[in-house]
Amino acid sequence: MILEAFTLKIKTEQILKFEENFLKASEIINKSKGYIKHELQACKEIKNQYLLMIYWETYENHMVDFRNSEGFKEWRALLQDFYDELPTVLHYDRVVYP
Amino acid sequence: MILEAFTLKIKTEQILKFEENFLKASEIINKSKGYIKHELQACKEIKNQYLLMIYWETYENHMVDFRNSEGFKEWRALLQDFYDELPTVLHYDRVVYP
Numbered sequence: 001m002i003l004e005a006f007t008l009k010i011k012t013e014q015i016l017k018f019e020e021n022f023l024k025a026s027e028i029i030n031k032s033k034g035y036i037k038h039e040l041q042a043c044k045e046i047k048n049q050y051l052l053m054i055y056w057e058t059y060e061n062h063m064v065d066f067r068n069s070e071g072f073k074e075w076r077a078l079l080q081d082f083y084d085e086l087p088t089v090l091h092y093d094r095v096v097y098p
Numbered sequence: 099m100i101l102e103a104f105t106l107k108i109k110t111e112q113i114l115k116f117e118e119n120f121l122k123a124s125e126i127i128n129k130s131k132g133y134i135k136h137e138l139q140a141c142k143e144i145k146n147q148y149l150l151m152i153y154w155e156t157y158e159n160h161m162v163d164f165r166n167s168e169g170f171k172e173w174r175a176l177l178q179d180f181y182d183e184l185p186t187v188l189h190y191d192r193v194v195y196p
Contacts (some may be wrong), residue, residue: 041192043189044188096139097121097138
């Protein structure tokens with residue numbers, strides 16, 4: 001299992017529409033090969049900031065299977081216009097705890 | 099439920115000792131009031147970077163109960179010397195998905 005995680009900074013005036021689109025984008029990723037689960041959390045201190053965590057079976061399920069899929073094009077089209085900054089996507093491949 | 103999450107940048111030559119101490123620190127936080135669960139994940143792309151996620155019942159369980167506890171002093175003593183940069187702790191108090 002691998003965790004893809006990153007911070008999203010969203011254009012402040014477009015938060016509601018972003019969240020609406022994110023729910024549509026979730027339906028796409030839910031069907032992707034190797035997808036396990038994902039969680040989008042809204043920040044308390046910074047109102048236009050979110051933490052997105054997506055768990056995959058393997059790194060390739062994200063970087064090869066999903067990134068080269070038709071679903072990814074739809075995902076990107078649904079979300080990319082809302083980013084105030086381009087997110088830095090990182091992976092976490094080793095659980096220290098638990 | 100509230101999520102406390104932050105990136106940890108650890109002094110590269112001290113990663114093994116940091117992880118050892120983190121397991122000891124986990125025993126402390128596990129017993130804290132309002133603690134639900136936590137997860138420490140090691141980054142694939144940046145070898146001295148980690149993502150820590152701690153779920154609490156309430157914001158106050160973290161910021162009042164834990165931060166004012168004897169356990170917090172032990173937690174800090176176990177971990178603070180390993181930080182290459184002081185972490186920016188944020189909270190996430192609204193789940194957009196799921």
